[in-house]
Amino acid sequence: MPDRFEAWLPPRRRGLLVVCALAVLCPLFFLTPRGLSSDAGRLVLAGLAVVQAGGIWWMGSRPAVVTAVVLCAGAGIQLLYPAIGPGVALVVVSTFAWLRPARASVWILAVVIALSGAIALVTGRWSDALLWLAATLLAWTWGALGRARSARRQAEAARAILEERARIARELHDVLAHTVSVMVVQASAADDVFDVSPDRARQAIRDLEGSGRQALAELRRFLRTVRTLDEAGPFDAEAAGEPQPVLADLPALARPLAAAGLEVVIRQEGLDDVTLAPGVERSAYRIVQESLTNVVRHARARTARVNIGVADGELTVEIHDDGKGGGRFADLGGGHGIAGMRERAALLGGSVEAGPAPAGGFRVCARLPLEEPA
Structure with missing residues (x-):
């Protein structure tokens, strides 16, 4: 079954992700980078941090590109500070798995494997690389499951709307079809006796007028009920206090x-x-x-x-x-x-x-x- 869920990352959530990324990266400025002087390391870290935090802001419009850029920047930060782990990259991987179908987001795991292998080769921390791979897989799974839950809720809401439309259509049909059918028969009867029995024709026309007024009253009552409950919930004339027909x-x-x-x-x-x-x-x-x-x-x-x-x-x-x-x-x-x-x-x-x-x-x-x- 194709995944038709359209995920959207609102500006408020993107802003929260940027703030969280900066909060995670700020403590690194007080640590000593690997292989560089403190000043040079902080300068490189500042550039990578800007790339990561700034890229997250565009996550909603270009998630694939942003995810790849953030992962590469995260790999650079890990080379400077091997002990810190993926950090912000885990959040980005989880968010990307939520924004895109599983088939379109699973490639990111291959990118993470390649980057983790390269980092472990340079730093020699293979045990940490396996741990980070497991954490990345967990993050991707969490995002994919979140997308599945959101898609299910969206499908249930759409099904509820369709069921409510069908119910309203059925109620409207029941309200009007009977009265309008009687009106058609009364009009036909009036036409049949119009010349031979004017009195009967007039009575049929009076009955037709009464049926028409009844149909208008039923339609107004129905529409009033729908408008009353439009904000409150599903259509239910009984809950709105409308008199319901009984046997x-x-x-x-x-x-x-x-x-x-x-x-x-x-x-x-x-x-x-x-x-x-x-x-x-x-x-x-x-x-x-x-x-x-x-x-x-x-x-x-x-x-x-x-x-x-x-x-x-x-x-x-x-x-x-x-x-x-x-x-x-x-x-x-x-x-x-x-x-x-x-x-x-x-x-x-x-x-x-x-x-x-x-x-x-x-x-x-x-x-x-x-x-x-x-």
């Missing part, structure tokens, strides 16, 4: 459909003895709403029966119409309605089956747990 609201949901020519028969059994979790009841309502929306849009049905009950510790929701279900096969493959119902059920640990009924028409059957999963 007792199904008759009100079915009433406009009767005016549009679809008789909806609702039957609920066994619900008085159980307590449904709010999320389960809301999902059951939305599944019924989406199923009836599909009936209005595709089935050309006259009757739809909604049976809701409790069996084997599950809430069962069945919607069966007497229409021609062939128009809904497209939704089974690439639409959003049935896919959204299945997503809702799956989030609760339930399932949805949808397809033509053996006796004719179309049947949707959902099974939901009585309690929301933890």
Whole structure:
């Protein structure tokens, strides 16, 4: 899997690294350099220190070049002061491994091996060279692991954003699709009887106006909820205090459909003895709403029966119409309605089956747990 994580070193962190590098290098000015007089050694050390500390400032824009320069300057400092070890180079190696993918940063280990070997050859401190190699490998590993953790957090955040977008899209679809579908049917009914029965046409237009106002109210409420929770966290209309639909609201949901020519028969059994979790009841309502929306849009049905009950510790929701279900096969493959119902059920640990009924028409059957999963 390709590494798509984009690491960035902010100026504040770069400044902190520069200060730390200077703090590590300052004590060396009080030590005696190897092979040079004190004054000459301090002059060379000052130049190498400026190269190391100054180079770190450009670590964010040119990490490979800066890392190579800092390592070479560090090798020069080690030649002057063999006992001090890599020092600042370890921080730079770890930072470089965090800024670049492992495949792009592993070459730095070969550079460190070459420089350590050259320093050990000159100074004769082979045991120290092995210790420094181990420390460098540990620093590189630490940076690579830090990059992996950061990439995982970024991927989780991106996945959470995509899931939230899908959830908002599903809620918006549920809020508007039903009402707009009813509006289309009411407008068609008004057009059919406009010449032969003006009174019925006027009533259909009044119903259409009422449905339009309802759709606008639902959309405003939805947008207000999203704006309210935009800073607070994930979208949750219930947490924002918005009234949520329950199964007792199904008759009100079915009433406009009767005016549009679809008789909806609702039957609920066994619900008085159980307590449904709010999320389960809301999902059951939305599944019924989406199923009836599909009936209005595709089935050309006259009757739809909604049976809701409790069996084997599950809430069962069945919607069966007497229409021609062939128009809904497209939704089974690439639409959003049935896919959204299945997503809702799956989030609760339930399932949805949808397809033509053996006796004719179309049947949707959902099974939901009585309690929301933890």
